[in-house]
Amino acid sequence: MNTMTEAAPVRPIEPTSYHVKEGNQGIALKIKDFKLWYGQSQALHGIDMEIQKGQVTALIGPSGCGKSTLLRSLNRMNDLIDELKIDGRIDVGDFDMYGPGVDVIALRKRMGMVFQKPNPFAMSIYDNVVYPLRVDGVTKKSILDEVCERSLRSAAIWDEVKDRLNESALGMSGGQQQRLCIARGIASDPEVLLMDEPCSALDPIATAKIEELISQLRGQYTIVIVTHNMQQAARVSDNTGFMYLGRLIEYGATDTIFTKPHKEQTHDYVTGRFG
């Protein structure tokens, strides 16, 4: 069992080179008997899950079921919480991300994250997007320019902001800010994009744009999305996991989960009979 309070020796992991992708087949993340405790209370009970490379995986379930905890475990964001205890393992590629000596910063470069509320930094649009590269020590303007444009294009926002890259990101609409955050999330060319309810603070049009963006990013990135909106999960994802009380109740093709779930609890949840 690992406790996050232990100081582990640092083992550097090379982030993937910018915008170079390996094949999009196979398993991106392998979660094996993963358990997590916040102090005395156990939030995750032995999760086993394989997340397919290049596909969109949605996590659904009622509040407090552990889906956000699981998502945050995928880039070790929970490390910041005191008295956190974990057991089991999560493999990204072929290494254990909770193994000894993992360079968490390097790990997080491989796992882009988008949050519920858009959180652009108080700086220009351009600086927001290239921030991960600058942190990484990239200073060459031609590279920064190229990555900025490519990321903004990938995030389907380039045309809206190309003439005001030097304006503050805080002046953008909520939907634009969220797409900017996705652009920033993919600027460091992660393998996996983690999205924690990325649309819950957005209006329906901005939501539709994000959903469209997720569809466009499918194939290029492995996407894991936590959402309370079941229709959204049904629309955007290839696979869906239903969680309840810290357990993964059912995990399978989205079509099956929403039309012919195997477990009664899943059926009750997707048909609105839960509670």
Place this chain on the structure above:
Amino acid sequence: MKPHTNTAFDHDLQELQTAVLRMGGLVEAAISKATKAFVTRDQDLAHTVVTGDKQIDALETEINSAVVRMLALRQPAASDLHQVVSVMKVAGDLERLGDYAKNLGKRVPVLNQSDLVEGAGAAVKGLSTLVQSMLKDVLDAYVRNDLELAKAVLDKDREVDQMTNAMFRELLTHMMEDPRSITVCMHLLFIAKNFERMGDHVTEIGEQIIFVETGEQPAPRQKGESTSMITDPPGADA
């Protein structure tokens, strides 16, 4: 099954079911009345079937609107989705059944102008009784979500097909023997064919019940109807 957290959803679903059953009741009555009008050569009764079809059509429109509203507002999933989608299909099948009853009603005044072919009354009545019993069973199966009964209805469709085939051959012989009977026989052929189609629509309702209960479409049926393959009866050249 547990009730929905939002109980209005259950209420809406219940109302849909009730509307389908009301429609089923009207269709049962229409088939029964049209058959009686045919057998007793009662033009007035036949006319009530023809005019009564509007009510069945209106119910179908009402059900379809309710289904569309439910899809838009409630976005049903899993078994709820199967049920809501099947309601639309069942209503469509019932509407067609009503149309065939109406068509039979329309033919009654025409057939009244000449003598019926011998045995035709009994044959049509036999077909109608079988189709009516299938419809009753399938509606019972629908209310009770009774898979076994629905499957039994599916099996009965072969009988309808066989009766249609027999009637087809018989009418063909009549027409060859006495060309003056061709007009009447043509009407009777359409009536027989309509009952055969009614059997198919009842069967489709049975398949919808299986779909709602299991989430899977039943395997394609083997058709017993072969009027499209019937050639001249033996000895016709003589």
